[in-house]
Amino acid sequence: MTRAFADREFFNSLINNIDDIFVPDDLHSSRRHFQDIDINRTIERCVSLIEESSKALSGTTASALAHRKPLSASPQQLSVISYLSKFLRRSIFEKIRYRQTRLDHNLFDVIWPAFRKTSRLRRLEEDINCGIIAPDFDVFVVFQEFLVSLIKDMHCLDINEDFKPHPRIAFYPxxxxxxxxxxxxxxxxxxxxxxxxxxxxxxxxxxxxxxxxxxxxxxxxxxxxxxxxxxxxxxxxxxxxxxxxxxxxxxxxxxxxxxxxxxxxxxxxxxxxxxxxxxxxxxxxxxxxxxxxxxxxxxxxxxxxxxxxxxxxxxxxxxxxxxxxxxxxxxxxxxxxxxxxxxxxxxxxxxxxxxxxxxxxxxxxxxxxxxxxxxxxxxxxxxxxxxxxxxxxxxxxxxxxxxxxxxxxxxxxxxxxxxxxxxxxxxxxxxxxxxxxxxxxxMSLTNSKHIALMLVKIFRRKKNSLVD
Incomplete structure (x- = not known):
């Protein structure tokens, strides 16, 4: 049995054992299985890196990430990959890994910016989009199990609360x-x-x-x-x-x-x-x-x-x-x-x-x-x-x-x-x-006062030395 054939057989066996390939609303899904073996391997490697990054987190940092509250001190020193580990857990990944949008965009098309070669500084503070992109509008529905919590956290909203209707445009009160x-x-x-x-x-x-x-x-x-x-x-x-x-x-x-x-x-x-x-x-x-x-x-x-x-x-x-x-x-x-x-x-x-x-x-x-x-x-x-x-x-x-x-x-x-x-x-x-x-x-004022005080003390020391 050739390697390619074995891979395809294994891939098909995975597909057949998954009940929830499509999204709840198939108006946004491609309505067919994602079967590109090479891209599937790439996605698997990316998720493995995310998992490894999660395991490498210190206990304090991981705890802060897991219990982040809206507008709290989020661990901005984390890499983007480590940050994604909170939302793209293995259970969620297995549920959405074979989905595609109507325009055939898959999960890798969403998360690839976190792994791009030109990310010299991959810290979260340098990437306000947290290493993801929306290649089309349907991804917000097709990959909702992954994106909903991430989007809430990105916008300082409580991830445990439901979205509220977005208010109408109001630039000028x-x-x-x-x-x-x-x-x-x-x-x-x-x-x-x-x-x-x-x-x-x-x-x-x-x-x-x-x-x-x-x-x-x-x-x-x-x-x-x-x-x-x-x-x-x-x-x-x-x-x-x-x-x-x-x-x-x-x-x-x-x-x-x-x-x-x-x-x-x-x-x-x-x-x-x-x-x-x-x-x-x-x-x-x-x-x-x-x-x-x-x-x-x-x-x-x-x-x-x-x-x-x-x-x-x-x-x-x-x-x-x-x-x-x-x-x-x-x-x-x-x-x-x-x-x-x-x-x-x-x-x-x-x-x-x-x-x-x-x-x-x-x-x-x-x-x-x-x-x-x-x-x-x-x-x-x-x-x-x-x-x-x-x-x-x-x-x-x-x-x-x-x-x-x-x-x-x-x-x-x-x-x-x-x-x-x-x-x-x-x-x-x-x-x-x-x-x-x-x-x-x-701080500037405090430093100025500190410097002035130091100069006064130095001047006093010099004056006393002259008297002596």
């Missing part, structure tokens, strides 16, 4: 019949600690699959539909501008010595783009973006140069606004800009939405509102005890990203984006960051 002026919110930053505030909000069109799965005709059509709404006078009026901005294809942006690439990078509006000349990144780009990349993609840059709309880059729409220069601490302006764009497009387009998960995304950490707030800031005193800083951020619902690329700064990103409205997220995030800034100022 009303007070006594008047809309509050969110644009006026600026962080108190006397020491110029803040380098940049960034707000991103993403959406996906209801009539299309994610860009990864689109044909040439579909991706062209999606691009045309969105551009038609952006390039009209009503859009310019909605975002309080007198003229339209400019649109650049992704091919133009990826050209060598591209001026628009440099401009977007300087403005803080550039997203992470793969280098397809690198063989590893090219393979990852294929899994993230499909084989049409970079065709059918582009970016709209507004006339004020403080907002960009990326089209068909993982999500159909990614709206980004950033503060710069003397206004680096102006988070309110960035939030208000994004809110105006999304509020207008919400009236013009139909977006993919779930009753419990909110707006569906390819990036699970963006589920719900699709909102991520990021502040790039220098914390010279708090960063000296990075584990304590990580704890301070985690209990406040913030992801701490410490990356050498940030040039001595760190980034604070909101963990939660679902379960509450846009304005509540904005308010909670600003409160949390303000608290961190206050702690940094307190």
């Amino acid at each position: 009303m007070d006594n019949g008047k809309r509050l002026n969110t644009a006026s919110f600026i962080f108190d930053d006397e020491s110029n600690l803040i380098q940049r505030c960034t707000v991103e909000c993403s959406r996906n069109l209801d009539a299309f699959e994610l860009p990864l799965n689109l044909t040439i005709g579909q991706i062209e059509q999606a691009e045309r539909i969105m551009m038609a709404k952006i390039f009209n006078n009503r859009f310019a009026e909605a975002i309080r501008e007198t003229e339209s901005g400019s649109y650049y294809t992704l091919t133009e942006i990826l050209e060598e010595n591209s001026e628009i690439h440099a401009t977007l990078s300087k403005l803080g509006l550039l997203i992470q783009l793969p280098n397809t000349k690198d063989s590893v990144q090219a393979a990852e780009s294929l899994a993230f973006n499909g084989n049409l990349w970079p065709y059918g993609r582009g970016v709209y840059l507004n006339s004020a140069h403080n907002m960009a709309i990326w089209l068909n880059c993982q999500e159909h729409l990614r709206v980004i606004s950033a503060s710069n220069g003397v206004n680096a601490a102006n988070m309110g302006a960035a939030y208000t800009c994004v809110g105006r764009v999304i509020t207008f497009l919400e009236r013009e387009l139909h977006f993919k939405e779930s009753y419990f998960l909110g707006y569906l995304q390819a990036r699970p950490s963006y589920l719900g509102t699709g909102l991520k707030f990021t502040i790039t800031i220098k914390l010279p005193n708090l960063i000296k005890e990075v584990d304590n800083l990580r704890h301070l951020c985690s209990v406040r619902g913030l992801n701490l990203i410490t990356n050498h690329i940030l040039r001595q700064g760190v980034q604070l990103v909101n963990m939660q984006s679902m379960g509450v409205s846009e304005f509540v997220l904005f308010k909670d995030y600003c409160t949390a960051v303000t608290n961190i800034i206050s702690l940094e100022k307190d």
Whole structure:
């Protein structure tokens, strides 16, 4: 008996002994068994690594991970693989391992980012999506036994409680019949600690699959539909501008010595783009973006140069606004800009939405509102005890990203984006960051007093020595 035949016989015997291959609602499943032996072996190896990582955890760390509560100090020093071990247990894996979505996406298509070669720092704090991706919308149903608890934990929700209906869009609250002026919110930053505030909000069109799965005709059509709404006078009026901005294809942006690439990078509006000349990144780009990349993609840059709309880059729409220069601490302006764009497009387009998960995304950490707030800031005193800083951020619902690329700064990103409205997220995030800034100022003041006291003591010693 050949090795291939023996493997297939063993595989078929496993299939025949499993009663629950399909998902409860087969409208989302492919309705057939997953029978690729090579990929099945790969998935098995990945899960074995997850199990080994779980066994290697110390007792204290494993206990903290097992009993993590919403907004508690989660063990951010864990690797992404170790974190997945809490949710992809062997019993769950055996239940879902042979499932496929209608578009034939399997479990490996969901978890492969945790094992990619370019993950130099595989700590959880560096991957806000916790090492997973949604290749299509159906994975949230097909692999629900694995993803539901993970998504709840990712968004600081209690994993033992049922999802609550996601609230309707609400960027701007009303007070006594008047809309509050969110644009006026600026962080108190006397020491110029803040380098940049960034707000991103993403959406996906209801009539299309994610860009990864689109044909040439579909991706062209999606691009045309969105551009038609952006390039009209009503859009310019909605975002309080007198003229339209400019649109650049992704091919133009990826050209060598591209001026628009440099401009977007300087403005803080550039997203992470793969280098397809690198063989590893090219393979990852294929899994993230499909084989049409970079065709059918582009970016709209507004006339004020403080907002960009990326089209068909993982999500159909990614709206980004950033503060710069003397206004680096102006988070309110960035939030208000994004809110105006999304509020207008919400009236013009139909977006993919779930009753419990909110707006569906390819990036699970963006589920719900699709909102991520990021502040790039220098914390010279708090960063000296990075584990304590990580704890301070985690209990406040913030992801701490410490990356050498940030040039001595760190980034604070909101963990939660679902379960509450846009304005509540904005308010909670600003409160949390303000608290961190206050702690940094307190430490700076304490250090200054300590230094002053030391100088006084030194001066006294010198004075006494002269008297003697």
